[in-house]
Amino acid sequence: MQRQGIGGSAVIRIRAAGSVLLVAHLLFVAWLTLRPLDVPWVMPTNLHPFAGIRADLRLGASEAARRIGEDLALLAPLGVLLPLAHGRPAVSPLASLVRTVTAGALLSLAIALLQTGVPGRAVDIDSVLLNATGVALAHVALVPAARSRLRHRGARQGLRGAGPEEPAQGLTPTIPRVGIAP
Template identity: 40%
Template structure:
């Protein structure tokens, strides 16, 4: 059922699905953040942006690349599910992107704080930057194209069965003509 408010149409089911997906994903992130880490070696806390990323790229080899990929992918689904909570198809892409990014910054910071307080992980600002970058990339890759596709589906006449033309269903229109009418057209119209 389509609901309308002053911001445009919203789909209630999309909001519920979005809330459920965000709750499930954040539950997974909270579980993952509390897993015990490898305490045999711990680097110092990093509050300087891009230092540990540069170190992972140059010195750590494949394990460093996997660490970067893990941080990029950890919160990336939120780039898709956070806009789903709004249920809005007619939002401007920039406003949606900014709202998603700001929410992502808050959630990435909270996840990093939880990891710092509950396991052997020390605070690293690069983990927050990579998580937010993952959220941004997922949002830009899926949400604008998905909303565009859903708007096209919504705006096509075939989407509404009451206004669909007989041609769209493949049914032919037939006109019955009396026998005595010599000027009658053929019985079938295209």
């Protein structure tokens, strides 16, 4: 019998864990970003890319690091959770990155649009950019190594299951009673 990668039950467990963690994180993000704030003054809407980041940098290094870090970290777990919920260890790294960052950017844009109707919240295009950057950084830092580890672990399990009479790749199928056409 031929084994390919990690077992079916392992893939199901990985997808289930990824899906549960993804839903939990999205609920947390929704609670954090879409609850009304009782503030006396609201920042104006920022639709000019990098204007908010420049303003944060003028506040000082520690305040800028805190504000930029919050926006980078808010959706960064999606860079790992989306591929985890998808559950395929053998996929193109570039395609996975593009899909994950696109999904993260669209989710961030949806949050920004929903915030227009929430009291005390204002749209900031820099948050969308930083959220998407955080997703990309988390994906690039963790997902390729994790997929490589899963593929190597699956290959080792496939080699262990092969005996001397059956090579690791499996037997070549033969079809008996097939004649040559006239």
